[in-house]
Amino acid sequence: MSAAPAVPNSQNPRKIEFYDLDATALTEPGRKLLREYSGIPEAEINSHVEAMRIKAFQVCPYPCIGMFQFLDLSLMSTPVYEEVLARIKKGDKFLDLGCCLGQEIRQLVADGAPSANTYGSDLYGGLIDVGYDLFKDRDRLQTTFIAADVFDDKSPLVALAGQVDIIYTGAFFHLFGIEEQEKVAARVVQLLAPKPGSMVIGRQSGHEEAGEFGRAGDKSGRKHFRHNPQSWKALWDRVGERTGSKWSVEADLKMREYTLAELEGKSEAIRRKMTGMGLRFVVRRL
Numbered sequence: 001m002s003a004a005p006a007v008p009n010s011q012n013p014r015k016i017e018f019y020d021l022d023a024t025a026l027t028e029p030g031r032k033l034l035r036e037y038s039g040i041p042e043a044e045i046n047s048h049v050e051a052m053r054i055k056a057f058q059v060c061p062y063p064c065i066g067m068f069q070f071l072d073l074s075l076m077s078t079p080v081y082e083e084v085l086a087r088i089k090k091g092d093k094f095l096d097l098g099c100c101l102g103q104e105i106r107q108l109v110a111d112g113a114p115s116a117n118t119y120g121s122d123l124y125g126g127l128i129d130v131g132y133d134l135f136k137d138r139d140r141l142q143t144t145f146i147a148a149d150v151f152d153d154k155s156p157l158v159a160l161a162g163q164v165d166i167i168y169t170g171a172f173f174h175l176f177g178i179e180e181q182e183k184v185a186a187r188v189v190q191l192l193a194p195k196p197g198s199m200v201i202g203r204q205s206g207h208e209e210a211g212e213f214g215r216a217g218d219k220s221g222r223k224h225f226r227h228n229p230q231s232w233k234a235l236w237d238r239v240g241e242r243t244g245s246k247w248s249v250e251a252d253l254k255m256r257e258y259t260l261a262e263l264e265g266k267s268e269a270i271r272r273k274m275t276g277m278g279l280r281f282v283v284r285r286l
């Protein structure tokens with residue numbers, strides 16, 4: 001396992017602008033998962049989720065954690081969900097790359113995917129741990145979780161090279177600049193089974209004009225790159241050339257990045273973030 005990264009200062013998470021929401025903003029799919037998969041009574045959901053948000057924010061104060069994105073289920077709303085589910089049931093290996101608390105894996109398992117065929121990987125093992133507490137499934141979930149830096153060539157994640165059939169990645173590529181994104185895409189190529197039909201599905205911030213942007217709340221000065229469908233396809237063409245592989249890319253900017261709904265009276269930062277368009281994509285190996 002790679003060395004644990006330093007935990008950012010999160011002494012007072014409530015100072016962070018993205019924290020200006022309470023759990024009443026949670027929509028039904030996330031609530032249903034907690035009721036039916038985790039067995040949490042509806043009356044206890046808001047307080048449980050708020051307690052988990054504090055725990056997760058103490059590991060790493062991502063805006064998406066402040067905004068309860070860890071219960072914003074995206075994969076189930078994609079046109080390939082039934083295909084993904086059927087393939088995992090038949091034995092395909094599924095990896096959520098940058099899984100955070102692992103909500104997409106829990107939804108698949110709630111819908112009948114054998115958890116032993118699922119993998120989740122994140123930089124912070126602490127977030128994976130909060131995921132078990134959020135979903136109350138430490139004693140039954142057989143997912144293999146791997147704490148690893150996606151850029152680390154020697155991490156335990158790389159031991160899965162060539163073995164994964166389907167990768168989901170949500171709100172992940174957009175954390176990085178274009179050169180780093182190409183490295184992440186090359187890692188995806190390395191992890192996927194080298195055969196037609198291997199696929200990567202996901203969503204992330206997007207924009208009609210592709211380019212670098214500053215992420216709200218990020219004071220690090222790091223560069224982040226936001227794609228439109230054309231630039232996303234071009235990235236996969238370049239990575240295909242570099243890795244000797246070919247990829248078909250479906251991508252659009254038709255949906256909002258986040259589906260949580262309650263925006264009334266919320267901070268400008270939250271409104272901007274939640275009404276921003278998301279790039280949704282399905283990339284298949286030819």
Ligand SMILES: C[S@@+](CC[C@H](N)C(=O)[O-])C[C@H]1O[C@@H](n2cnc3c(N)ncnc32)[C@H](O)[C@@H]1O
Pocket residue numbers: 060062064069070097098099100101121122123124127148149150151169170171172175
């Ligand atoms: C914005 S969150 C998105 C979480 C989740 N996929 C979702 O859609 O809700 C990005 C996740 O990527 C993880 N991450 C950031 N840098 C990483 C890296 N270098 N390697 C692996 N994971 C990383 C973070 O810890 C965080 O959990």
